[in-house]
Amino acid sequence: MKPFTELLNLDAALRKIMERVRPVIETERIRLEEALGRVLAEDVESPIDVPPFSRAAMDGYAVRAEDTYKASRENPCILKVIGKVETGGIWKGKIEEDECVEISTGAPIPMGADAVVMVEYTKREGDKVKVFRPIYPGGNVSERGTDIKRGEKILTIGSELKPSSIGVLAAIGRKEIIVYRKPRVAVISTGYEIRRPGEELRPGEIYDINSYTLSSVIELNGGIPIRLGIVEDNEERLEEAIRRGLEADMVVLSGGSSVGSRDLLRNVLERMGEILFHGIQVKPGKPTLAALIENKIVLAMPGYPTSCLSNAYLILRPILRRVARLPPSRDLKIKAVMGERYVPSLGRRTFLTVSLRDGKVYPVFKESGAITSMSRADGFIVIPENRDLVEEGETVEVYLF
Amino acid sequence: MKPFTELLNLDAALRKIMERVRPVIETERIRLEEALGRVLAEDVESPIDVPPFSRAAMDGYAVRAEDTYKASRENPCILKVIGKVETGGIWKGKIEEDECVEISTGAPIPMGADAVVMVEYTKREGDKVKVFRPIYPGGNVSERGTDIKRGEKILTIGSELKPSSIGVLAAIGRKEIIVYRKPRVAVISTGYEIRRPGEELRPGEIYDINSYTLSSVIELNGGIPIRLGIVEDNEERLEEAIRRGLEADMVVLSGGSSVGSRDLLRNVLERMGEILFHGIQVKPGKPTLAALIENKIVLAMPGYPTSCLSNAYLILRPILRRVARLPPSRDLKIKAVMGERYVPSLGRRTFLTVSLRDGKVYPVFKESGAITSMSRADGFIVIPENRDLVEEGETVEVYLF
Numbered sequence: 001m002k003p004f005t006e007l008l009n010l011d012a013a014l015r016k017i018m019e020r021v022r023p024v025i026e027t028e029r030i031r032l033e034e035a036l037g038r039v040l041a042e043d044v045e046s047p048i049d050v051p052p053f054s055r056a057a058m059d060g061y062a063v064r065a066e067d068t069y070k071a072s073r074e075n076p077c078i079l080k081v082i083g084k085v086e087t088g089g090i091w092k093g094k095i096e097e098d099e100c101v102e103i104s105t106g107a108p109i110p111m112g113a114d115a116v117v118m119v120e121y122t123k124r125e126g127d128k129v130k131v132f133r134p135i136y137p138g139g140n141v142s143e144r145g146t147d148i149k150r151g152e153k154i155l156t157i158g159s160e161l162k163p164s165s166i167g168v169l170a171a172i173g174r175k176e177i178i179v180y181r182k183p184r185v186a187v188i189s190t191g192y193e194i195r196r197p198g199e200e201l202r203p204g205e206i207y208d209i210n211s212y213t214l215s216s217v218i219e220l221n222g223g224i225p226i227r228l229g230i231v232e233d234n235e236e237r238l239e240e241a242i243r244r245g246l247e248a249d250m251v252v253l254s255g256g257s258s259v260g261s262r263d264l265l266r267n268v269l270e271r272m273g274e275i276l277f278h279g280i281q282v283k284p285g286k287p288t289l290a291a292l293i294e295n296k297i298v299l300a301m302p303g304y305p306t307s308c309l310s311n312a313y314l315i316l317r318p319i320l321r322r323v324a325r326l327p328p329s330r331d332l333k334i335k336a337v338m339g340e341r342y343v344p345s346l347g348r349r350t351f352l353t354v355s356l357r358d359g360k361v362y363p364v365f366k367e368s369g370a371i372t373s374m375s376r377a378d379g380f381i382v383i384p385e386n387r388d389l390v391e392e393g394e395t396v397e398v399y400l401f
Numbered sequence: 402m403k404p405f406t407e408l409l410n411l412d413a414a415l416r417k418i419m420e421r422v423r424p425v426i427e428t429e430r431i432r433l434e435e436a437l438g439r440v441l442a443e444d445v446e447s448p449i450d451v452p453p454f455s456r457a458a459m460d461g462y463a464v465r466a467e468d469t470y471k472a473s474r475e476n477p478c479i480l481k482v483i484g485k486v487e488t489g490g491i492w493k494g495k496i497e498e499d500e501c502v503e504i505s506t507g508a509p510i511p512m513g514a515d516a517v518v519m520v521e522y523t524k525r526e527g528d529k530v531k532v533f534r535p536i537y538p539g540g541n542v543s544e545r546g547t548d549i550k551r552g553e554k555i556l557t558i559g560s561e562l563k564p565s566s567i568g569v570l571a572a573i574g575r576k577e578i579i580v581y582r583k584p585r586v587a588v589i590s591t592g593y594e595i596r597r598p599g600e601e602l603r604p605g606e607i608y609d610i611n612s613y614t615l616s617s618v619i620e621l622n623g624g625i626p627i628r629l630g631i632v633e634d635n636e637e638r639l640e641e642a643i644r645r646g647l648e649a650d651m652v653v654l655s656g657g658s659s660v661g662s663r664d665l666l667r668n669v670l671e672r673m674g675e676i677l678f679h680g681i682q683v684k685p686g687k688p689t690l691a692a693l694i695e696n697k698i699v700l701a702m703p704g705y706p707t708s709c710l711s712n713a714y715l716i717l718r719p720i721l722r723r724v725a726r727l728p729p730s731r732d733l734k735i736k737a738v739m740g741e742r743y744v745p746s747l748g749r750r751t752f753l754t755v756s757l758r759d760g761k762v763y764p765v766f767k768e769s770g771a772i773t774s775m776s777r778a779d780g781f782i783v784i785p786e787n788r789d790l791v792e793e794g795e796t797v798e799v800y801l802f
Contacts, residue, residue, distance in 0.1 A: 032598060032613060033613075033616070033628070036617045036620055036621070048602070050607075050772075051607055052602055052606075052607060053604065053605065086593065087592060087593060087594045087605075087634070087662070088592060088593030088594030088595075088605055088606060088634075089593070089594075089605055090604045090605040104662075105704075106592070106594055106607075106704070107594075107605065108604065108605045146771065147771040147772060147773050148773055154773070154776070155776075162617075162776075162802060163614045163617035163618050163621070163710060163713070164614065164710060164772065164775035164776040164778070164802065165776050166613050166614060166617050167610045167611075167613055167614040167617075167706055167710060167772045167775065167776065168772050168773060168776040169598070169613075170598050170608055170609060170610045170613040170614075171607075171608055171610045171706070171772045172598075172608070173596075173598045173599065173600070173602070173608045174598055174599075175597075175598045175599030176599075191488060191489060191507070192487065192488060192489030192490070193488045193489030193490075193507055193508075194489075195574075196576075197433060197570070197571050197573075197574045197575055197576045198574065198575075198576030198577075199574070201449070201453055201574065203454065203491045203509065204454065204488075204489055204490055204491040204508065204509045205453075205489060206451075206452055206453060206507075206572075207571055207572055207573070207574045208571060209568045209571045209572045210568075212433060212434075212567050212568055212570075212571040213564045213565065213567060213568040213571075215434070216437045216563075216564035216567050216568075217564050219437055220437070220564070227434070233488070233489075261488070261505070303506075303507070305568055305572070309564060309565060309568060312564070330733055330801070332731055332733055370547065370548040371451075371548060371565065371568045371569050371572045372548050372549055372555070372569060373548075374565035374568065375555070375556075375563075375565040375566050375568065375569040377565070400731070401563060401565065
């Protein structure tokens with residue numbers, strides 16, 4: 001039984017992996033309807049002006065602004081209405097002096113007109129209209145190309161597609177776009193004692209939790225979990241499973257919390273590739289192992305569900321997002337006051353799951369085997385390596401789940 | 402052309418809809434693998450203890466604690482190793498005085514033992530082991546049921562399923578669960594001038610943006626968008642489309658920004674059901690219309706893309722989440738300083754899209770027709786009805802997109 005040799009701190013561990021991560025390079029063409037959350041693999045230039053024509057921003061009358069300059073409530077100017085243009089239609093003539101065209105919001109401004117008088121400031125009388133207020137040139141007109149100019153680069157390669165960027169792509173008429181494919185992450189649970197939910201437990205056996213929590217975190221961060229099931233804790237089976245996993249872009253194993261089974265896994269990984277680190281200075285989650293095999297990251301998480309899930313947030317998530325070319329996740333944080341004192345382990349950065357009651361923060365951590373310490377938590381706080389006490393009443397920052 | 406009759410403020414408008422919302426009641430049975438983000442439709446009690454047996458929390462030797470009380474570095478106690486139990490296995494005998502069993506992390510504690518001595522504090526010599534430290538009863542043992550007790554309610558009806566709750570369901574062996582079905586939201590774009598992306602634009606026509614942004618917001622908030630396409634702006638076609646839309650749980654229309662086409666839609670909705678409100682005091686997004694038809698919410702959003710999208714966040718999102726039985730969305734907020742002065746419209750609550758540069762906040766709002774004012778924004782700030790100025794250097798709260 002080998003002890004952990006080099007315990008890295010979390011930042012150093014992450015740096016060590018991050019510099020070896022290879023973001024996906026393969027792309028795929030998808031329909032705009034499927035684009036939400038994907039990462040653009042092309043610079044997008046607009047083939048058109050948006051709006052593609054100058055249009056009315058209000059219901060009213062398209063006019064030559066200069067014809068209205070002298071208009072007032074007492075002395076309205078009187079224009080001849082020579083046509084009508086509805087949204088979606090077009091009026092083909094040209095407006096001359098003291099003429100105007102009735103126009104709906106969104107309809108193209110007729111030739112000769114340069115402003116729209118709002119209907120509220122007019123009074124229609126047969127084929128004439130009284131205008132009670134002057135309007136300046138460009139008034140109530142959305143000029144062609146004010147939103148997007150033809151040839152303008154509107155989105156750049158690597159952008160994460162949000163509702164508003166999907167809107168911009170629709171605005172320029174894109175039906176399909178090229179995005180990076182989603183990374184596939186093989187998920188493997190190891191251990192002789194692990195059974196699939198739905199199966200009967202025999203004495204000494206427990207249900208597989210980690211492949212479910214890991215797959216959930218993968219889904220939430222732009223990846224496709226490839227569930228490879230449960231593998232027995234021996235070198236041959238582990239190697240076989242990891243080989244299969246390497247058809248994906250990343251492999252995440254969990255289990256084997258004992259030093260013995262860690263050694264087993266370490267041996268297998270060492271034989272197959274390069275160990276990046278083994279053991280990190282965090283609590284919970286110390287026995288995390290990272291390797292590089294065929295240029296792919298292989299992460300072996302602790303078997304304990306809480307450790308496994310907190311390391312999924314702290315280690316798997318940033319790595320996967322880098323592989324997927326997504327920006328780092330943005331954590332929801334709030335400041336709150338500790339409801340009781342907490343004494344952490346010195347020398348390891350502690351991620352303490354907490355619940356919020358009446359605006360105060362209480363630890364819910366039971367033990368690293370306890371999944372309920374996660375499911376009952378509203379979030380976690382981070383206690384630095386050098387703190388020996390978090391005092392009741394102290395203000396802490398809670399990262400919300 | 403009717404003017405807007407009653408302009409409600411946003412809170413009043415939301416209240417008016419919220420009290421009429423009917424959350425989905427139909428449920429479906431799904432596999433645990435598909436449960437992320439869904440809403441539980443059952444109280445879940447555990448059929449088992451978790452862990453289902455008392456187990457070793459460390460690699461070492463399962464002992465009777467009292468046999469170790471006198472152990473020290475100088476005077477180790479010596480125990481007879483009468484067996485070995487691996488994780489997933491079981492050791493069927495019983496430990497008597499001064500006996501122990503070699504045990505792996507996660508393996509069941511043998512009968513007679515009540516503690517585990519860590520391997521680090523022992524030295525093996527043949528079938529004997531020296532123990533250099535005393536251990537207390539229960540030391541390094543995870544007791545049966547410490548995490549979850551059989552019969553304990555672990556999740557309640559209405560819970561949103563996060564990675565940790567999926568983990569808890571796996572822990573108790575659930576393969577399938579009952580959840581509320583996702584609400585379906587019919588999305589309709591209206592207008593003679595609207596074309597589908599990918600089609601050719603004729604003069605006076607523009608591309609459909611809103612059904613894409615609305616569908617994205619629906620997907621992000623637990624709904625299934627049902628894209629009913631583009632409908633011409635006349636009463637017959639609108640009624641037909643809304644009827645079709647009512648097969649879903651909610652209907653969202655967009656378009657018809659002109660007072661004329663709003664009237665058209667208002668007439669149709671009035672005939673089909675009850676108008677909840679028409680027009681709200683927000684900028685952008687004033688001409689929003691809400692109705693109740695066959696007990697289903699029908700929302701008519703402004704046609705302008707920015708107004709439509711900001712109202713999707715402000716109105717559609719909370720309503721949809723209520724229909725889906727999801728908790729209100731949690732906004733990412735940061736505090737930052739205005740980089741320039743902004744003069745809002747008095748009397749309407751303003752949602753100003755902003756970008757962040759060098760930690761300062763700059764308005765990016767161009768006009769409500771401009772989708773780029775959304776896609777270039779990092780978030781928005783809310784300016785109350787009674788503010789006539791936001792000063793440069795003033796601290797504001799930015800809701801991040």
